Amino acid sequence: MSAAQAVRAKTEELRQRIDELDLEGNVSDLSIDGYTVIRDAAPLSFFEELRESVLHINHRMKGFRRFPTNLLNEGVVFEQAVQLEKLNTLYEFLLGPNFIVSQVSASVKRTTLKPFAIHADMNGYEQPFPGHSVIATSIFCCDDFTEEAGATRFVPGSHHLRRHPVDGEGESEAVAVAAPTGSIVLWDGAMWHGNCPRTLPGERVVLHLTCNRQNVRPIESYSGIAPEVLRRNPPEFSALLGLTDRWERREMVRDR
Numbered sequence: 001m002s003a004a005q006a007v008r009a010k011t012e013e014l015r016q017r018i019d020e021l022d023l024e025g026n027v028s029d030l031s032i033d034g035y036t037v038i039r040d041a042a043p044l045s046f047f048e049e050l051r052e053s054v055l056h057i058n059h060r061m062k063g064f065r066r067f068p069t070n071l072l073n074e075g076v077v078f079e080q081a082v083q084l085e086k087l088n089t090l091y092e093f094l095l096g097p098n099f100i101v102s103q104v105s106a107s108v109k110r111t112t113l114k115p116f117a118i119h120a121d122m123n124g125y126e127q128p129f130p131g132h133s134v135i136a137t138s139i140f141c142c143d144d145f146t147e148e149a150g151a152t153r154f155v156p157g158s159h160h161l162r163r164h165p166v167d168g169e170g171e172s173e174a175v176a177v178a179a180p181t182g183s184i185v186l187w188d189g190a191m192w193h194g195n196c197p198r199t200l201p202g203e204r205v206v207l208h209l210t211c212n213r214q215n216v217r218p219i220e221s222y223s224g225i226a227p228e229v230l231r232r233n234p235p236e237f238s239a240l241l242g243l244t245d246r247w248e249r250r251e252m253v254r255d256r
């Protein structure tokens with residue numbers, strides 16, 4: 001099979017998977033608006049366990065102010081989070097086959113009048129951004145997302161601009177996403193987004209998962225991941241972490 005035929009076969013296989021998993025609507029949301037809400041990506045019990053684990057880390061870190069990162073060493077539920085079929089099919093749609101995990105992080109938003117300012121996740125990128133998606137972020141909703149609950153807010157279609165917002169651009173156009181507990185919200189890294197103030201009591205607990213196209217440098221390094229984490233997961237897990245990347249070179253080695 002030629003390289004071109006292999007690429008076509010992968011595209012056909014992805015198209016079939018999108019059909020089988022009933023993700024056509026999500027694909028058009030991502031293309032037109034730049035973000036989508038994925039329903040039933042995992043059982044509710046998974047989101048309950050995730051919530052408990054994030055709150056446990058939050059407690060251990062004395063109510064972290066900065067997002068904690070490198071959560072793949074924090075338990076099986078985080079390993080499961082990076083291997084969900086529906087989500088990873090949509091990551092593949094955005095970032096191509098062999099996309100890699102870049103960061104696994106979490107946040108707990110309590111009652112506050114402070115919104116998260118509008119920004120794009122294209123850290124390290126000058127402008128214009130590449131014409132295709134290179135980074136994509138998802139948020140796992142362990143609580144209901146409404147405007148009052150402090151939901152993520154988006155400027156629909158802003159990913160088409162291929163640049164960062166400046167001087168408060170997008171603040172007045174952003175709309176809160178509505179998503180029930182158990183949803184995952186996924187967006188193109190070029191999307192302009194932030195979050196809303198939380199006027200409700202209680203906490204909004206979420207996992208943040210950033211993935212990259214395979215040739216984009218990840219934020220986290222997994223070379224030091226606990227060996228038992230690799231042992232208890234399939235080989236595809238190591239590939240997701242970029243550990244089987246045949247272009248990764250740590251040394252300059254002369255050809256013989």
Ligand SMILES: O=C(O)CCC(=O)C(=O)O
Binds near residue numbers: 121137
């Ligand atoms: O917390 C949110 O809803 C949005 C988070 C965010 O802006 C991000 O992860 O880049």
